[in-house]
Amino acid sequence: MAIEGFTEYAKEDREKYNRLRWWLGLTWGDLFDKATDIYPDKIGLVDGTGRWTYGQLREKVDRLAISLMKRGIKPKDWVLLQFPNWHEYIISFFAMQKIGALTLLLIPRHNQSEINHLCALTKPVAWIVPKQYGKIDYEPIIDDVLKENPQIKTIIQVRTGKKGRYPSLDELIEEAELTPENLKALEERRPDPDEVSHIMPTGGTTGLPKASVRTHNCYICNVEYHSRVWEITSNDTLMVVTPVGHSMAMHWGIGAAFLNFSKLVLLDSTQPEDICEWIQKEKVTAIPSVPALIARIINMEDIEKYDLSSLKKISVGGAPSTPELLRGAYEKLKCIVINGFGSSEGTNTATRPGDSMDIICNSVGRKACPHDIIKIIDDSGIEVPPGVEGELVSKGPGIFTGYFKSQEENKETFTVDGFFKTGDKARKDEFGNITITGRIKDIINRGGEKISALEIEHRLSAHPQIQEAAVVGMPDKILGERICAYVVLRSGEKPTFDSIIAFLKANGASVQQLPERIEFIESLPATKVGKVDKKALREDIKKRLE
Structure with a gap:
């Protein structure tokens, strides 16, 4: 039965991907069962509260x-x-996948407006959520969401401590019996691998x-080919630091670990000291991460x-x-560095372990799935020909078919021939290595001159006294926009505006690439998935100019 609002793959594409085994024909549940069947006694998961085979x-x-x-969750x-x-x-996650339920993945900081927006699309019937996480008390959020979504009949709380308003996850696990009849009923709930598995929220132009x-x-398909690119095996201990509801954690980390029978470590901290401590403690061999971490x-x-x-x-x-970050990681961590590009929609590229440092620093490699x-x-x-800039587009067995209920x-x-338009400006060399040159929408329009924010950020990050930089357009009554740079300095450094501009000029920056204002800040604001929050920076500079 088709899911309303989901764009099916074209029949000829679906048949081809299955026939040639570009799709493995596995569900998430199959992947999990295979790992647990083969290695029942191996430590498979570790977090801050324990470890499990x-x-x-x-x-x-x-x-x-x-x-x-038994609580009525249906396929x-x-x-x-x-x-x-x-x-x-x-x-x-794996329990839901095994019974054929469709999972909508949220991260801890999703709020009422975002959750209500996604609920309006999907009409969920259940919600598994913590009672408390850090300073977030979820019960008021639950109350607000239930007012607009009375169809949510089942709330299951996690880590409730004492008895809560709703059933706890632990109670549900303990009350079930693994009888032959129950296990047979579970086996019969296996979904078709061509069916929808989950929704992963991603950034929207409206803010939702x-x-x-x-x-x-x-x-x-994404999981398999990316894990092959950076050569994940059953000997690896793979640590996930980014949010589990985000694509990087799911297919670079969690999926790769279970597909390849690795040990998975979930770290609920982004503090560098904690990351290093856990690498040391668990003998971590592989980490997928965002540049900021x-x-x-x-x-x-x-x-x-x-x-x-x-x-x-x-x-x-x-x-x-930036090239400086990648070289620094290689030199200080003394490990292989894979520079990649990925999206919740499925477009994935990556450098390879044998690539030169020049390719790693100046491209995001080749497509992960051949x-x-x-x-x-x-x-x-x-x-366009090799070396010419344009928009990056993609199509294939690892690429989605469209946003849910967003015709x-x-x-x-x-595109008219079915290619997903990523919105990224890029160029490709003769060997297929792709260099991202900016976002189509991350362009500063200075008096009609289109200027890439990313190129300026790379130049600023090469400055020895600068740790991180982000560039946005600031409003200007005459030119429309001017260039504003937000800069995080290395410890103890105090460069001036003039010295930074002199550095940029000396290192080949054009006049159009010179910031007209520099704000020195302690840290760059981040979105809920760890990317630089340029919307917040644009709002900040507007307020500063008022």
Whole structure:
């Protein structure tokens, strides 16, 4: 049965991807069961509260799945999962996948307006959510959301402590019985791999998230090929630091760990000291991360006190990485650095372990899945030659088919021949290596002159006294916009505006690339998924100019 609001893959594409096994024909539940069948006694998961073998995880997941079925969760029912980086997320996600429920992944900081917006699209019937996380009390949020979504009949709370208003996740796990009859009923709930698995919210132009909807086959295609790119194996201990409800954590981390029978570590902290401590403690070998977190680690003054020798590789993506950051990671962490580009919609590229430092620093590598088609097009939709800048577009077994219930937006998001328009400016060399040159919308329009913010950021980040930089357009009555740079300095450094401009000129910056204002700040604001929040910076500079 088709899901209303989901754009099906074209019949010929679906048949081709399955016939050639570009899609593995596995569900998330299959992937989980395979790992737990083969390695029941191996430690499969570690977080701040404990460690579990694959066999122990299997029992908890199956028990929860049976309880959810008995509480009336049906195939193709939408369920909200809102978790920090806790082990309960893994149990809940795989339980939902095994019973054929559709999961809408939320991160801890999603608020009432964002949740209500996504609920309006999906009409969920259940929600698994903490009682409290840090300073966030979820019960008022639950009350507000239930007022607008009376169809949510089941609330399950996590880490309730004492008896709460709603059933706890632990209660549901404990009450289920693994009888032959229950296990057979669970087996019969296996969904088709071509069916929808989950929705992953991603940034929207209105400020509300768009719903990137993915099938089992399509998303596991991302998982498989990216894990091959950075050579994840059963010998790896893979640590996830980014939010579990975000694409980087899901397919670079969680999916890769279970596909390859690795040990997965979930860290509920982004403090560099905690990251280093856990690398040392758990002998972590691989970390997928955003540039900001890697920058915090390599800029630690006392990094030498930690034993990071187990770390063999890091995969950096989610935001642009400067050459200085990538070289610094390679030199200080003494491991393989993979520079990648990825999206919730499925477009994925990455450098390879054997690539030169020049390729790693100046490109995001080649397409991760050899069967995806990734090309650069001009404004007319025509593919441009190597070395020519245009828009990055993609199509293939790892690429989604459109945002959920967003027919009009999808018309603008896809080319007439079905390629997803990423909104990224890029160029491709003769070997297929792609360099991201900016966002089409991250362009400063200074009196009609279109200036890439990303190029200026790269130049600023090369300054020896600058740790991080972000560039935005600031309003100007005459030119429309002028260039404003926000800069985070290295510890103890105090460069002046003039000295920074002199550095840029000396290193080849054009007149159009010189900031007209520089704001020195302690840290760059981040979005809920760890990217630089340029919307916040634009609002900040507007207020400063008032």
